[in-house]
Amino acid sequence: MxxxxxxxxxxxxxxxxxxxxxxxxxxxxxxxxxxxxxxxIAGAATLVGRRVGIDAGDATWIVPHSIDLSAANAAPDAPPTRLRIARLGVDTPLEDLRMDAAGVLESPKVFGEAGWFTGGAYPGDAGPAVLAGHVDSKTGPAVFYRLHELAAGDTVEVRRGEGWLTFRVTASEHYAKAQFPSARVYGPTPVPELRLITCGGTFDQARRSYRDNLVVYAVLI
Structure with a gap:
């Protein structure tokens, strides 16, 4: 070669x-x-099946552990203290709701009052601020009994510090508790949003709990 x-x-x-x-x-x-x-992928799988159960029979709310609900701009010195929904005649103080060691959020102690999840976003900061309330009690309607009446365009007000923040409703949706869309409800958002959550649908007499969850979505205006 x-x-x-x-x-x-x-x-x-x-x-x-x-x-x-x-x-x-x-x-x-x-x-x-x-x-x-x-x-x-494994983390996303844990989002399936999470649900809210805030009613007279089963007043618990399970929060997805794989979603970080903390707000970068939260102001610890000015938490939300009151909620007003003029169309529904709601004017209530807000209880602080926290999770226990098992990951279950405390339900409001008073059926006529709503609560704010302190581990999530502060209303007015980027992210979904979560407010929860009972739909009824063993003696009658509770604070969010008429929540299903809210429609796109309605307004919701939250007091934080010395001022009021106004949110405009964008959607109201029912979800079966077994198919609760945690990523959509609790997932991070680039703008301040609000989630109002209670129970809805038909009442399961055997379980003493409602079969669905009602979630009202709103954005800061």
Whole structure:
């Protein structure tokens, strides 16, 4: 084999080695991407089946652990203290609601009062601020008994510090508790939003609880 032939063969072997190395790097990269995606997929799976149960029979609310509801701009010195919904005749103080060690949020102690989830966004800060209330009690209607009457365009007011924040309702939706869309309800938002949550639908006499959840969505105006 002449000098020219040896040079050509050497270049061909080098190109083959480079191609093999490139393929190996590509496979390694794909493996890393899949490894990173696995925990995210597993985390998303935990969102399925979360539900709210705030009624006379089952006053508990389970919050998804995999969603960070904290607000970057929260002002600890000015929590929300009152809720007004003029159309429904609601004017109530807000109880502070926290989660226990089992991840279950406290329900409002007074059926005629709503509560604010202190571990979530503050009303007026970026993210979904969550307010929850009973739909009824064993003796009659509770604070959110007429929540289903709210429609897009209605306003909701929340007192924070010395001022009032006004939110405009954008949607009102019912969800079966077994298919509660946690990512949609609790997921982070780039603008200040509000979630008003109670129970709805038909009442299950055997379980002493409502079958659905009612969620009213609103944005700051």
């Amino acid at each position: 002449g000098r020219t032939g040896r040079v050509v063969r050497h270049r061909a072997l080098r190109r083959r080695a480079d191609l093999t190395a490139t393929r190996r790097r590509t496979l390694m990269l794909i493996g890393c991407v899949l490894a990173l995606a696995a925990p995210m």
